[in-house]
Amino acid sequence: MSSVCGIYFLDGRPVTAETGEAMMRELGACHADYAGTWYRGQVFLGCHVLFFTPESMLEVLPSYDSATGLTITADAVIDNRAELYDQLSIEPVRRENVTDSQLILLAYQKWGRDCPKYLLGDFAFAIWNDRCRTLFCAVDHTGTKSFYYYQSGGFFAFSSLLRPLFVLSGISKKYNETWIADFLALPTVMHQLDPELTIYKDVYLLPAGHTLTVKSERVDKQLYWQVERQAELKLPSDNEYEEAFREVLGEAVRCRLRNIRRVGAMMSGGLDSTSVACLAARELKSRNDQRLISFSSIPKHGYRNWLADKWIADETPYIEAVRQHNGYIDVVYCRAEGKHPLNGTSRLLTILEQPYKIIENLFWIDDIMTKGKELNVGVILSGGAGNATISWGELTAYLLSLHRMGKWSSMCRESWRFAMLQDSPLKALYKLFRTLFPYNRQNILHPQVDQQWQKILNLSVINRDFAKRVSAHERFRQFRYSLFRPMDSWETRQTLLSPAAFSHFGVINTKLGLANQVALRDPTMDKRVIEFCLSVPENLYICNGKERYLIRRAMAGIVPDKVLSNETVRGAQGADWVQRMENNWVELKDEISRIGSLEIEREYLDIAKIQGSLNKYTKLDDAVAGEFNLRVLVRSLIFSRFLRQN
Missing domain, CATH: 3.60.20.10 (Aminohydrolase, N-terminal nucleophile (Ntn) domain)
Incomplete structure (x- = not known):
């Protein structure tokens, strides 16, 4: 490094x-x-x-x-x-x-x-x-x-x-x-x-x-290289796909263990990070090397749960299941006590050399990196790109692909099988088909619909005059950007693995790594893993209405059943980000209210919109934790602090 x-x-x-x-x-x-x-x-x-x-x-x-x-x-x-x-x-x-x-x-x-x-x-x-x-x-x-x-x-x-x-x-x-x-x-x-x-x-x-x-x-x-559609891999049986999956991912993990210090991994209770951690720990054990240190973010003490039933903030039961099943992982739970999205921005802005928007996660990722350095860890593995590679299997995107290809019977069969696994099958079917049927129409109309840009502006605090001056609308048209257009499997994965996404994570990981003297490495973003996962037939990722089917089968015996069989809840790391700011909100609100005192802030930001949104948040509580406008206010303050610090 x-x-x-x-x-x-x-x-x-x-x-x-x-x-x-x-x-x-x-x-x-x-x-x-x-x-x-x-x-x-x-x-x-x-x-x-x-x-x-x-x-x-x-x-x-x-x-x-x-x-x-x-x-x-x-x-x-x-x-x-x-x-x-x-x-x-x-x-x-x-x-x-x-x-x-x-x-x-x-x-x-x-x-x-x-x-x-x-x-x-x-x-x-x-x-x-x-x-x-x-x-x-x-x-x-x-x-x-x-x-x-x-x-x-x-x-x-x-x-x-x-x-x-x-x-x-x-x-x-x-x-x-x-x-x-x-x-x-x-x-x-x-x-x-x-x-x-x-x-x-x-x-x-x-x-x-x-x-x-x-x-x-x-x-x-x-x-010299970019993410492209791959020729479909033809293997005789599902078992051979699973074996090939383990070999490709296993090699991507093995080659990233070369280190003169301890090896760590960021591990939640999900499929991606647990698969990486379990494979790494098995390999370290086979070499008689030091045990893997996993760093797991959990909520602060006193966290009040506000999430919907399908989300959990504390994944400790799944993490403990991995620790007990594997036997060669030492878990370090990281609560990032005393930290919140806005009390370390000066240091993070200096490290990243630019403003940033990952407000719910960056403070605890940095906390993990700091702890890694203290424990003499030289590399921390992650599964950041796993949603597009090893654990791909997004039902709606798959159904849209079948819809686009005219495979109506397959689309209906998978929709029905998925619905039968839900608590309310008819409600699940309604949601699926509400997404499916407008697909072709939205794709045709998308390039001509100015309403898309208006929706983007409504979510943003960009100064409208500034946006016009730099032709932001035309730029978003040029890149065919839309947050609201349904995407099929290839479109979704292409977006998740786009050059812009690579640049985004590359800059953050490089600079956090240098600042903390710890390398962040992601086996799920390995070129071989990407190309292999894009070559696997889509019906191996979604089968009988079950999402992320391939990784659940391929990692059987390596990752505990409690994790592999979990189809009901998903982790929401950083869910306590608003609760962490509650005691400081008076001071933070006052600072946000002063955004616009500099001419450069008025040039780039919609000050009236910021102040109008701010007036709605006299205090912070769980009722506002999921509101997008609050995120925008926090992002605006980080942007303002960058302008002032710079």
């Missing part, structure tokens, strides 16, 4: 030591075990290395190879090392001491700009080719590592973090108003529609599955 930076003066002027040192100082805001720099005339490369794997302790970065004229700086952990040893003809006696950056450099020598296609893992790197006078940059398939860049005015600069770029003359902190419009208008926790944009004008994020080749005369960006 590392952070990188660099400069390439396209006009030929040399990079001074003062310039490189200034970038390294800003990069060094996070702890590093080793820091290195490399200068060659018009090029500077820098790296802060945090020892993470056994091989990382051998890294000397940036690394220059005099025989080839290549220099690399990298933030990388390569997971398919064994495969690359053979492909790159590395002798067995040398393999143990080959670092990940050396593997990347050898791959570049063999495959050139196609080398990222052959690498699996989490990586962002830059390679200077002294002979060709080119800088080659790449990020991994799912954009797990952030890689910011700027190109203008005769130079190209890059960095894992934003701060190092702003020490360079010519790069200003002028806001990117398109990004701000996206941030304020999107009702979800997503920050932007375009995966390349950042909050700063002319500073971009290299999106998932892309490379950059920088020459003196141009910058060439290329896509």
